[in-house]
Amino acid sequence: MSADATNTRPIGARLMNIGEAAQASGISAKMIRHYEQIGLMPKPARTFSGYRLYNQSDLHLLRFIRQARDLGFSTVQIGKLLELWHNQQRPSSEVKAMVSAHVRMLKQKVAELEAMQAELQRLVDGCQGDQRPDCPILDRLAN
Amino acid sequence: MSADATNTRPIGARLMNIGEAAQASGISAKMIRHYEQIGLMPKPARTFSGYRLYNQSDLHLLRFIRQARDLGFSTVQIGKLLELWHNQQRPSSEVKAMVSAHVRMLKQKVAELEAMQAELQRLVDGCQGDQRPDCPILDRLAN
DNA sequence: CTGGAGCTTACCATCATGGCAAGGTCAAGC
């Protein structure tokens, strides 16, 4: 459209289809559409024929989502984090509180899984694991 | 029906409705029905009017399922464990192998969650958490 | 112009669990 409508301009200004955005963000195209549908992503621009178009700002957002997702946040939590991110006035205490709660949750989950793991490891260690049928593991499950 | 059809016979021979079985096993009535539907539980006896009736053997089975579930096994895995349990000829090595694989999986999950937790704890520790907007947590997510 | 890659929407599946609704049953108390 404008005079610089060339595909040799700096990468930072390039628009891309969903596939490229997916590659660049590490989020599948499927999930990008999903995040749009649940309102985590703004509705992107579209070509005349309906293809989604993502700019650098969208990509930035996608990368944020990806980071948060990789740190175990749910989509609802990511939505709150995005709100805080976009709000220049937020007090950092709010962010800290939210993330601290998530950390507590993770710690609890870890504790639960570790308890299972320890118990099972104990049982495994006590099991001969040969061709005989005697098995303390099953005995324990049968209580 | 038979001569001892009295409700004062030993607890071990008592039949119970699903609610009581649920209480006694710690598995919700809903899930007991579900386990029946997916074939984890045999179809129980029914009263003339259609109420499910559980005996001590069923209860034993439910308790087994509950133990396994609490140790993080999926219903499919529980199905396999039940098969092994019922098969008097199984070699304990089979049980041990299955459970060992589950332990490995749990360990991996714990490692993942711990990595998240450690990273987040680091970020939380680095965040002032006051009324100012500066927040290394969001900075990290925004990358 | 054609073929293949990429895009669109819409629907279905997972897994373990809960909720709800509409209706049948049972036991206790009046």
Place this chain on the structure above:
DNA sequence: GCTTGACCTTGCCATGATGGTAAGCTCCAG
């Protein structure tokens, strides 16, 4: 005997994050 409340039945829908598939449109390179 009748009412009431607790309990049972089935069936359907929802969760959350993700993948699959199908039918059809678009775009680009050869």
